[in-house]
Amino acid sequence: xxxxxxxxxxxxxxxQSMQLAMNTTGHNLANVNTPGYSxxxxxxxxxxxxxxxxxxTLFMGSGVRVESIQRIRDIFLDARVASTSSEYQRLHxxxxxxxxxxxxxxxxxxxxxxxxxxxxxxxxxELSANPENVGVRASxxxxxxxxxxxxxxxxxxxxxxxAEMEQRIQTTVGEINAIARSIAELNVKIRYHKALGSTPxxxxxxxxxxxxxxxxxxxxxxxxxxxxxxxxxLGEFVLVEAERANALPDGIDYIGKLLSDGASNYAxxxxxxxRGLMDGMEYVSMYRxxxxxxxxxxxxxxxxxxxxxxxxxxxxxxxxxxxxxxITIRLSDDVANINHLAAGTTPAPGDGNKALEIARLRxxxxxxxxxxxxxxxxxxxxxxxxxxxxxASTGQENQQIILQNLQAEREAVSGVNMDEEMANLLRxxxxxxxxxxxxxxxxxxxxxxxxxFVGRR
Numbered sequence: 001x002x003x004x005x006x007x008x009x010x011x012x013x014x015x016q017s018m019q020l021a022m023n024t025t026g027h028n029l030a031n032v033n034t035p036g037y038s039x040x041x042x043x044x045x046x047x048x049x050x051x052x053x054x055x056x057t058l059f060m061g062s063g064v065r066v067e068s069i070q071r072i073r074d075i076f077l078d079a080r081v082a083s084t085s086s087e088y089q090r091l092h093x094x095x096x097x098x099x100x101x102x103x104x105x106x107x108x109x110x111x112x113x114x115x116x117x118x119x120x121x122x123x124x125x126e127l128s129a130n131p132e133n134v135g136v137r138a139s140x141x142x143x144x145x146x147x148x149x150x151x152x153x154x155x156x157x158x159x160x161x162x163a164e165m166e167q168r169i170q171t172t173v174g175e176i177n178a179i180a181r182s183i184a185e186l187n188v189k190i191r192y193h194k195a196l197g198s199t200p201x202x203x204x205x206x207x208x209x210x211x212x213x214x215x216x217x218x219x220x221x222x223x224x225x226x227x228x229x230x231x232x233x234l235g236e237f238v239l240v241e242a243e244r245a246n247a248l249p250d251g252i253d254y255i256g257k258l259l260s261d262g263a264s265n266y267a268x269x270x271x272x273x274x275r276g277l278m279d280g281m282e283y284v285s286m287y288r289x290x291x292x293x294x295x296x297x298x299x300x301x302x303x304x305x306x307x308x309x310x311x312x313x314x315x316x317x318x319x320x321x322x323x324x325x326x327i328t329i330r331l332s333d334d335v336a337n338i339n340h341l342a343a344g345t346t347p348a349p350g351d352g353n354k355a356l357e358i359a360r361l362r363x364x365x366x367x368x369x370x371x372x373x374x375x376x377x378x379x380x381x382x383x384x385x386x387x388x389x390x391x392a393s394t395g396q397e398n399q400q401i402i403l404q405n406l407q408a409e410r411e412a413v414s415g416v417n418m419d420e421e422m423a424n425l426l427r428x429x430x431x432x433x434x435x436x437x438x439x440x441x442x443x444x445x446x447x448x449x450x451x452x453f454v455g456r457r
Contacts, residue, residue: 006050007442010063014435017044017064021428024069028416029425036209038414039421040201043067071201074413075224078208081406082215082222086271088399089216093276094283095392097165101284102389104157107382113154114378116147117362125359128352131343132312141331141338144320148329151295155326158288165277165284166252172274173250173259176217180232180245183210187229188243194228214239219271237267254281283388290381292325297368299323301361303332309342309354318342 021042031037045067052058106112123136123143130136186207193200211232214220220239223231232240239246249261257278260266269275299321306320318340323329335341344351362374369377 006062008439008446011435011438011442013047013063013065015432015439017042017066018428018432018435020066020069022425022432025421025425025428028421029418032416032418032421036205036212037416038071038073038201038205038208039416041070041072043070069199069201071199071204072414073204073208074410077406077410077413078212079222081403081410082212082220083271084399084403084406085212086215086219088396088403089273090271090276090279091392091396091399093273094279095389095396097161097277097280098283098385098389098392100161101158101287101385104154104161105382105385111150113147113150114375114382116143116150117375117378119143120147121359121362124355127341127343128356128359131350131352131355134338137338137341140341141335144331148321148323148331151291151326151329155288155291155295158284158291159327161284162281162288165281169252169259169274169277170250172217172277173248176214176239176274177245177247179210179214180239180247183207183214183230183232183240184243184245186210187240190228191242215272217272218267218269218274235268235270237265239267252278252281254278254285283385287381287385288326290377292327293368294374294377294381295326295329296324297366298374299329300368301364301366301374302358305354305358305361306342308345309357310344310347310351311342312339314347315340316342 021044024040024042028039043066044064047062047065049059050062052060107114109115120143123140127133127136127140186203190200190203190207193203207230211220211222211230214232218234221233223233225231225242227242229242230240231238231242234248237246237248239248248267249259249265251260251262253260253266254277257269257275258266259269259274269278302321303319307317309318310316311318318334319332320335320341321329322332343355345353345357365371365373366377372380
C-alpha cells in the first residue's frame with residue numbers, strides 16, 4: 001500500500017498552506033490602519049512531484065506548499081519619499097521660524113521699529129520749530145526712549161530665538177542618537193532571522209519607519225547589506241553600521257551646516273528639521289547683525305550732530321545716545337535733563353537748526369548703511385525677511401504636494417487594500433474547505449480499503 005496515505009498527505013499540505021495564507025491575510029487586515037505597515041503576500045508553489053516508474057515514467061503532482069511570505073515594498077520609492085520628506089521638513093521648519101521672526105519685527109504696525117524711527121525724526125522736526133517748548137522736548141525724550149527700547153526688544157527676542165533653536169538642535173540630536181541605537185538593535189534581530197532563511201517583515205517595517213523618522217530630522221542615506229542589516233550615514237559620517245550606532249556630535253556650526261565635536265569628528269547636515277533650524281539660525285544671525293549696524297550708525301550719526309548743537313543752558317558737547325549695537329543702544333545720561341537736548345547751532349533763543357539737521361538725517365544716504373538712508377536700510381531688512389519667508393513657504397507647499405503624491409504612490413504599492421484582502425480571504429477559505437473535503441473523501445476511501453482488506457482475511 002505505498003500510495004495509501006498519499007492523498008491525505010496532499011490534502012494536509014493544502015490545509016496547512018491555506019491556513020497560513022488566511023493567517024497572513026488576517027494580519028494584513030488587522031494592520032490596515034497601522035502607519036508604515038507593508039502588506040504581506042503568501043507565495044504558493046507546487047511541491048516536488050512523485051515519480052511513478054512503469055512502462056512509462058510518470059510524474060504525479062504532490063500538492064502545494066508555501067514558498068515564502070513576501071513583504072511588498074519598493075526600496076527605490078522609499079528612498080524618494082525619504083529624500084522628499086527631508087527637504088519638506090527643512091523648508092517647513094525654516095518657514096515656521098521665519099514667520100516667528102516676522103512676528104518679532106511686527107511690520108507694518110505701530111509697534112514696529114519703522115514707526116518708531118519715523119516718530120523719532122518727526123519729533124526733532126517739531127523741536128526745530130519749537131526749541132524752547134518743554135512739551136515738545138518731553139515728546140522728543142519719549143520718542144528717543146521708545147525707539148531705543150524697541151531696538152533692545154528686537155535684539156533680545158532675536159537672541160532668544162537663536163538660543164531656542166540651538167537648544168532644539170541639541171535635543172533633536174539626542175533623539176537621533178536614540179533612533180540610531182534602535183536601528184542597530186533591529187539590525188541584529190533581522191540578521192539573525194535572515195541567517196535562518198526567513199524574512200522578518202514586521203521587523204523590517206519597524207526599521208523602515210525609524211529610517212523615515214531619521215530623514216525628517218536629517219538627510220540620511222540608507223544602504224541595505226547582503227546580511228540584511230543597513231548602513232545609515234550622513235555624508236561621510238556613518239550613523240549606524242550593523243550592530244554599532246555612532247553618536248552624533250552636538251557641537252553646532254550653523255554657517256558650515258555641521259555637527260562637530262570641534263576636532264575631526266563631524267557630520268554634514270543636508271536636510272531635515274535640523275538643517276532647517278541651522279538655516280534659520282543663519283538668517284536670524286544676519287538680521288541681528290544688520291540691526292546692530294543700523295543701531296550703531298544711528299548712535300554715531302545722531303551724536304555727531306547733537307554734540308555740536310547748543311542746549312537751553314548754552315552748553316554744547318552733549319551726547320543724545322549711547323551704545324554700540326541694538327542690545328545696548330539707549331538714551332545717554334548726558335541728556336537726563338530734557339533741557340540738555342541740543343536744538344540750535346547757536347545758543348540764541350529760537351534757534352532750531354541743529355534739531356532740523358537731525359530730522360533731515362533720515363534723508364541722507366550713509367556709507368555704513370550700504371549708501372542707504374536709515375529708513376531705507378531698515379525697510380530693505382524687513383523686505384529681505386519677507387522675501388526669505390515667502391520663498392520658504394512656497395518651497396514648503398511645493399514639497400508637500402510632491403511628498404503627498406509619493407506617499408500615495410507608496411501606499412498603492414505597500415498599503416493594505418481591504419477589498420483585495422477580503423477577496424483573498426474568501427478565496428483561501430474556499431480552498432481550505434476543498435482541502436478539508438478531500439481529507440474526508442480520502443479518509444472514507446482508506447476506511448473502505450482497510451475494511452475490504454481485513455474482510456478477505
